[in-house]
Amino acid sequence: SQTIHQWPATLVQPVGSPLSLECTVEGTSNPNLYWYRQAAGRGLQLLFYSVGIGQISSEVPQNLSASRPQDRQFILSSKKLLLSDSGFYLCAWRAGSNGQPQHFGDGTRLSIL
Amino acid sequence: QKEVEQNSGPLSVPEGAIASLNCTYSDRGSQSFFWYRQYSGKSPELIMSIYSNGDKEDGRFTAQLNKASQYVSLLIRDSQPSDSATYLCAESFGNEKLTFGTGTRLTIIP
Numbered sequence: 001s002q003t004i005h006q007w008p009a010t011l012v013q014p015v016g017s018p019l020s021l022e023c024t025v026e027g028t029s030n031p032n033l034y035w036y037r038q039a040a041g042r043g044l045q046l047l048f049y050s051v052g053i054g055q056i057s058s059e060v061p062q063n064l065s066a067s068r069p070q071d072r073q074f075i076l077s078s079k080k081l082l083l084s085d086s087g088f089y090l091c092a093w094r095a096g097s098n099g100q101p102q103h104f105g106d107g108t109r110l111s112i113l
Numbered sequence: 114q115k116e117v118e119q120n121s122g123p124l125s126v127p128e129g130a131i132a133s134l135n136c137t138y139s140d141r142g143s144q145s146f147f148w149y150r151q152y153s154g155k156s157p158e159l160i161m162s163i164y165s166n167g168d169k170e171d172g173r174f175t176a177q178l179n180k181a182s183q184y185v186s187l188l189i190r191d192s193q194p195s196d197s198a199t200y201l202c203a204e205s206f207g208n209e210k211l212t213f214g215t216g217t218r219l220t221i222i223p
Contacts, residue, residue: 032209043215044157044201051209090156094209099145099164101203102211104156 002027006091006105014113019064019078021108023091026072033074034092034102035066044090050074051096086112115140119202119214128223132189136202136214139183146178146185149201151216157201161187192221 006023013019025031035047046059048066056066063082067075074091088109092102116139126132134148145164149157163169163176163185175188185204189196199216 044213046210049209057209099205101145101147101159101162103159107156109154 002093002103004091004093004103004105006108008108009106010109010111012111012113013081015083016080019076019081019085019110021076021089021091021110023074023076023105024072025093028072028093028095030071030096031093032096032102033068034094035074035076036090036092038088038090040087048076081112083112086110115143115204115206115212117202117204117212117214119200119217121215122218123220124217125220125222126192128192128194128221130192132192132196132219132221134187134189134200134202134217134219135184136186137184138202138204138212140204140206140212141180141183142206143180143183143204145205146176147203147205147211148174148176148185148187149203149213151199151201153198189219194221194223197221 003026032051034049036044038044049057050068064078088107090107091105094100094102118137148161150160151157161176163178166178169176173190177186197220199218201216202214203211205211
């Protein structure tokens with residue numbers, strides 16, 4: 001069966017510091033991968049998605065970036081965090097064929113001080 | 114711009130009753146529909162997928178899809194306190210992305 005791992009679970013970072021969140025999927029090949037952010041009490045905001053190695057689509061212009069160095073690895077990065085980057089970051093995967101649902105990791109709760 | 118609309122709630126339902134959650138969507142071409150449950154502080158969990166008009170049942174959950182009216186609903190029978198959560202509706206046109214609603218907060222009252 002497929003599993004998705006996301007770490008760390010919580011992170012406290014100062015403003016202006018860099019960020020690296022990692023997500024890996026097991027048990028499937030060539031998945032679609034997604035990064036979402038959820039502000040407290042709000043809906044899901046799609047940040048990036050990827051349909052293959054090195055292929056990144058950005059949904060929202062901001063100081064975040066994403067990379068997919070391996071088939072089942074998706075990384076969210078920032079060079080300098082802002083206060084507004086605080087939130088609950090979720091990685092998700094989906095089988096490549098149409099009509100499939102997305103499955104979420106456990107998330108990373110990021111607090112910027 | 115695709116939209117998925119949900120009543121944000123909160124929706125309060127007595128324990129043992131039927132909870133009814135509704136969702137409307139704007140894209141007539143939408144083909145796939147999903148319901149996710151999200152407990153406070155946790156990530157969303159897929160509970161139902163539906164692709165064809167009509168009802169789909171899974172245990173205490175029934176998803177209903179009406180493409181002509183562009184709505185999808187989720188019924189939870191014999192509601193339990195453990196069903197208290199935010200329920201997210203999502204749709205897909207078959208491309209890579211899902212469009213999510215903002216969720217309905219459901220509270221089951223013992």
